[in-house]
Structure formats: structure tokens, C-alpha cells
Amino acid sequence: MTTKTLTKLNGLNTEQLVGTIDAIKNEPALARFQFRNKNRWVTGGENRSTIQGFYGAGQEDTSRDKPFEFTNGEPPVLLGDNEGANPVEFLLHALAGCVTTTFVLHAAARGIHLRSISTEMEGDIDLHGLLGLDDSVPAGYEQIRIKMDIEADCSDEELDELLAYSRAHSPVCQTVCRPVPVVVERVAR
Amino acid sequence: MTTKTLTKLNGLNTEQLVGTIDAIKNEPALARFQFRNKNRWVTGGENRSTIQGFYGAGQEDTSRDKPFEFTNGEPPVLLGDNEGANPVEFLLHALAGCVTTTFVLHAAARGIHLRSISTEMEGDIDLHGLLGLDDSVPAGYEQIRIKMDIEADCSDEELDELLAYSRAHSPVCQTVCRPVPVVVERVAR
Numbered sequence: 326m327t328t329k330t331l332t333k334l335n336g337l338n339t340e341q342l343v344g345t346i347d348a349i350k351n352e353p354a355l356a357r358f359q360f361r362n363k364n365r366w367v368t369g370g371e372n373r374s375t376i377q378g379f380y381g382a383g384q385e386d387t388s389r390d391k392p393f394e395f396t397n398g399e400p401p402v403l404l405g406d407n408e409g410a411n412p413v414e415f416l417l418h419a420l421a422g423c424v425t426t427t428f429v430l431h432a433a434a435r436g437i438h439l440r441s442i443s444t445e446m447e448g449d450i451d452l453h454g455l456l457g458l459d460d461s462v463p464a465g466y467e468q469i470r471i472k473m474d475i476e477a478d479c480s481d482e483e484l485d486e487l488l489a490y491s492r493a494h495s496p497v498c499q500t501v502c503r504p505v506p507v508v509v510e511r512v513a514r
Numbered sequence: 515m516t517t518k519t520l521t522k523l524n525g526l527n528t529e530q531l532v533g534t535i536d537a538i539k540n541e542p543a544l545a546r547f548q549f550r551n552k553n554r555w556v557t558g559g560e561n562r563s564t565i566q567g568f569y570g571a572g573q574e575d576t577s578r579d580k581p582f583e584f585t586n587g588e589p590p591v592l593l594g595d596n597e598g599a600n601p602v603e604f605l606l607h608a609l610a611g612c613v614t615t616t617f618v619l620h621a622a623a624r625g626i627h628l629r630s631i632s633t634e635m636e637g638d639i640d641l642h643g644l645l646g647l648d649d650s651v652p653a654g655y656e657q658i659r660i661k662m663d664i665e666a667d668c669s670d671e672e673l674d675e676l677l678a679y680s681r682a683h684s685p686v687c688q689t690v691c692r693p694v695p696v697v698v699e700r701v702a703r
Contacts, residue, residue, distance in 0.1 A: 364611060372611050376599045397615065409582065414582075450547045464683045507681070509660045509681045510662070
């Protein structure tokens with residue numbers, strides 16, 4: 326009988342990581358994922374999302390016994406009562422998390438041991454866009470700035486290269502940096 | 515003595531809405547907002563965001579007594595333990611919420627009374643991008659589809675026009691549809 330030791334680096338099972346990459350190389354369709362969300366308006370700027378199932382690695386995922394639920398809200402200055410963070414803030418949370426996880430993943434793939442990552446970010450929006458007061462002003466973020474403080478057992482040059490690589494391979498960052506088609510359809514009643 | 519009645523439509527204070535728009539018309543700098551997020555890596559695909567202050571309407575907001583906190587995680591098939599929804603799922607939550615709130619806001623501005631909004635959405639990702647296995651595959655979402663079921667006291671034509679307008683004026687949707695610069699910087703240690 327052999328006992329298999331779980332090999333983890335940066336909290337990731339590196340054997341599973343290598344196994345996943347090999348499986349996708351052998352069967353590219355395993356890389357296709359579809360994520361989903363359901364949302365229901367409550368009132369005003371308050372609405373609630375329910376996230377549970379997704380498709381990936383060739384099958385429907387069933388690992389979540391119950392859904393995640395998140396509430397969007399707005400602060401008083403934006404006509405709300407702080408029922409939750411607002412959507413543009415949730416986007417920052419998604420972006421910070423994705424760049425971080427992409428960084429951690431590729432650090433593990435390179436054998437780099439990370440000790441800590443702390444991120445601060447800010448994004449600028451001009452409400453002329455949202456309010457439709459000036460069509461020359463984009464409604465979205467004008468720019469988002471991310472500052473990451475990273476402790477790791479490698480050189481600054483390796484960190485900088487890995488950070489640029491992570492920015493270029495982070496799904497959320499590349500959804501923000503590049504134009505991604507959003508198809509909005511109304512259900513006929 | 516006069517008693518002022520609070521005029522609400524779709525849960526929004528329409529007097530405050532008109533007042534906000536007038537204030538921005540008189541002083542355009544009031545429309546400048548800066549949103550922020552702090553994130554800390556926990557381990558593997560788990561990290562946590564803290565969202566509290568922001569700048570907007572000419573001042574630092576102080577309406578939130580304590581921060582909102584959100585945890586990104588990953589499902590087992592993506593090397594995690596479902597510590598939270600994952601970043602690309604949080605992006606869907608942000609997007610659904612923003613299109614909904616933009617719709618509710620402009621419905622109120624037009625005097626349209628809404629009864630309900632339910633949204634289902636899905637987004638496709640090919641992990642060849644994230645994993646760096648094929649540089650011709652974008653790391654981000656390939657496409658996001660949103661289906662909205664809306665009950666309101668107006669015609670289908672008005673709903674369709676308002677929905678197209680909301681898509682074009684939603685900050686998160688316009689951050690996804692259009693390329694937005696993301697500047698990533700490493701803090702020197």
C-alpha cells in the first residue's frame with residue numbers, strides 16, 4: 326500500500342493543477358466553461374443574485390449544496406440605503422480576486438512560493454454617462470488602477486514578469502480591458 | 515408649516531433624482547466618482563475584499579458605518595473548496611445588478627412604474643486563455659447573454675427602447691462591452 330502525499334503550493338494542489346492542464350491538452354473541450362447567475366429586483370437600487378450551478382470540465386457541476394446569494398445596493402448619495410455594495414464596487418471585487426487568483430495559480434505552476442498579497446484599487450466614473458446627460462462621456466469606468474503588495478521567494482524581476490503575465494491571463498481583467506459582447510434580450514410575456 | 519410628501523417611483527425618490535440631475539447640470543464636477551476596494555489573499559483561490567469609502571458628489575462618502583466584505587473562492591474542479599463564488603461569477607452579479615438598476619432609474623425618470631424584473635444570464639469562458647495554453651484564445655468571457663423578464667405599466671415597445679438605453683448607459687455593462695484601461699502596479703518593498 327502506498328500513501329500519496331498531497332502536494333500543495335500557495336494553497337493549490339499542484340498535482341491536480343498539472344493533471345488539469347494535461348487533461349485539457351488531451352481533450353480541449355474540457356476547457357469550455359459556462360457560468361450563470363439569476364438576479365431579482367427588490368426595489369430601487371436593491372437587487373439580489375443567486376449563483377449555484379455552472380458547466381465545466383465536460384459536465385454540470387454539482388459541488389455546491391446551496392447557492393451563493395449577493396445583494397446589490399446603493400449609498401444614499403445614489404438614492405439607496407446601503408443595502409449592499411453597488412454593482413461597480415462588486416466589479417472591483419471581481420477584478421481584484423481574479424488578478425490575485427491568476428497570479429497565485431501561475432506562481433504555483435512556476436514553483437514560486439508566495440507569502441502574502443494585498444491589493445488596493447480605485448476606479449473613476451463620471452455620472453454624466455449613467456444619467457445620459459452627455460453622450461460623449463462613457464458610462465463605464467474611465468480607468469481602474471490596481472496596486473499589489475506581494476511577498477514571495479523570488480526576485481522583483483520575476484514578480485514583475487509574473488504580474489504582467491497574470492494581468493494578460495486573468496479572465497475578469499481581460500473582460501474589462503477588452504470589449505466583450507453583452508447580448509441583452511427581453512423575455513416576451 | 516408645510517409637510518413635504520416623499521415621492522417615490524420604483525422605490526426611488528424621484529425628487530432626489532431630479533435634484534441630483536439639476537445639481538450636476540449646474541456643477542458638472544459633482545458627477546465625478548471614485549470607487550475603491552481592498553483585497554487580501556487568504557490561500558489558493560480564496561481572497562477577501564473590503565469595500566467602504568468612496569468619493570462622489572464633491573466629497574468623501576461617510577454613510578457606511580462598517581465595510582462590506584466579500585470572499586472569492588473556487589469550486590473543486592478549479593482547485594478550490596467553494597469558499598465563495600468565483601471572480602467571474604461575481605462579475606455576472608455586478609453586471610446583472612447594474613443593468614437592472616440603470617433600467618429602474620431611467621424607468622423612474624420617464625414615469626414608468628415597474629412591477630418586477632427577473633434576470634437570467636450566462637457567460638462562456640475557454641480556460642485555454644487563463645491557463646496560457648493557447649494565446650489565440652482570449653482569457654476573458656467570449657460572450658455574456660442576459661435575459662430579462664420585466665413587468666411594467668408601459669408598452670413592449672417602450673420596454674425594448676428603455677432596455678436598449680439601459681444597456682448603453684449601465685456603467686458595468688459599458689465597462690464590459692468597451693475596453694477599459696486597467697493599470698496594474700506592484701508596490702516596491
